[in-house]
Amino acid sequence: MNLIAGAGLFWLGAWALNAWLTNGKWANTVPVRIFVPLLFGVTLLMIWELVVRGLQVPVVILPPPSQIAVTLMGSLPILWADLVQTFFKGALSGFAIGCASAVVMAVVVDRYDYLRRGLLPVGNFMAALPIVGTAPILVMWFGFGWQSKAAVVVLMVFFPMLVNTVAGLRDTSVMQRDLMRTYGADYWQTLFKLRLPAALPFMFNGLKIASTLALIGAIVAEFFGSPTQGIGFRISVANGGLALDMVWSAILVGSIAACLMYGLIAGLERWATFWHPSQRR
């Protein structure tokens, strides 16, 4: 009971501190802007810890964050190997293949209108296939290794990237295309010097969507057959062995990887599309 009361007091105290900071005269400085969400996160973790310990929730239902942290620190080699298997080998390769083929397909579809009318619905259908249905089939076709996970990721990532790139390629105005014609540019020069750069904001949008889908796809595909390594494998096996702290550790590692990938893409976007209104500070 003391722990629950402690949790409540901590929450109220942190809330009061955050309210005071955001209404004070330092509200717009960088240290405060970093500190406030950080304090919010720390408060959530504190409440979790104190409530779970105070109510004596069984560890097999929900472990406290401190135990998860201990398990995480103790299992770093295992989790790193899992991350390499799932993220680098499975998700990234599928992401690269899927996005590259989607961009190529988008250029083709943009060139020939009848292909656009035919292929976009097919791509839509492929994306709508439930991955818990396609993953076992792809594991049977491509084996238990990272290839089947990459295949699942390609299926998931292809359509969003295709749709975004097609929309981006159409986002040039008549004036801009006429200007290129007056310079005597042929189709390929117009494509590489005007239309693809103009499509970059849309393409980055697609890449950001695809990055989250890629990790989800790779992890879920591992539930259906994998070598004894991988974030998805670790989550489901630890869950079956009731090592919930390992489950949370694997989830945390996967989330950090996904956040870093998203941040990397957002950073690239800021560098490549600095001219776009959405990048104005």
Add this chain to the structure above:
Amino acid sequence: MKKMILAASALAGFAAPAFAQDAVTLQLKWVTQAQFAGYYVALENGYYEEENLDVTILPGGPDVAPPQVLAGGGADVMVDWMPSALAVREGGLPVVNIAQPFASGGLMLACWKDTGIEGPEDFAGRTIGVWFGGNEYPLFSWMSQLGIATDGSEGGVTILRQGFNVDPLIQRQADCISVMSYNEYWQIIDAGVTPEEIVTFSYSDFDVDVLEDGLWVKEESLEDPAFVDRMARFVRASMRGWKWAEENPSEAAMIVLDNDETGAQTEAHQIRMMGEIAKLTAGSDGVLDEAAYERTVATLMSGGSDPVISAMPEGAWTHAITDLALQ
């Protein structure tokens, strides 16, 4: 008129106890199939009703970990294998075995004969499939006893996590897979493979078998005498169901099919499964054989550098329920 009212209220008075049945929820280890026929037979033939019990049977499945359901209060008693339950007990959820309907186990490794594997010494360098979720302990224990590494290193075995089918064997992605004598082995035969093309290694033939389906409850529940009484009645009725199922396998299979809400099971498969399960429950009256328990514990603790359990379990089983049930 008065006499009729008196008679009616007297009858109602006699009927009242029948409404006050005790509720029991059983969590199965897997989906509804003949592996759990005894409980469905007891339900269907009214054995639970005769013991004044209102039993709900919850099927398991790929996403259900019975110990987790027990921990969360979703069930009073679960069917689980001893290695998984003992590992969970050591991991912080004290569960206690109250009955052991399965006297012997059906876990086997099935390999293609053309791989040239003739005995356990040939496993090194091969790919072996196993489900996880609590069923991997016997394999890891056996490999550890044989001194064969399971981490994919040179001279060890490569472990594949197989799904709940026999595709890894059929598609040649694994040299051997884990099968149950009553289920997956027959799926291989149904897939067109002849028994001569497969060589099986039964864990019991190599003395590395472990006790399988048993009834487990949370230790703290046993402090309530009313709960102990409910469990004794439940075990008594369940064992009656098992013995009836052993003697009437086809009818038991049909009862299981009637209770299968998924509609995924077939008659032929279930009748065959019931025949095999009857071999495993034969000779058991529900009482846990202490010698078999000690053998299982010894197997689990002899896992070398990676034992399934590291300390002798204390108080992991009780005869109190079965004594009450069978007196």
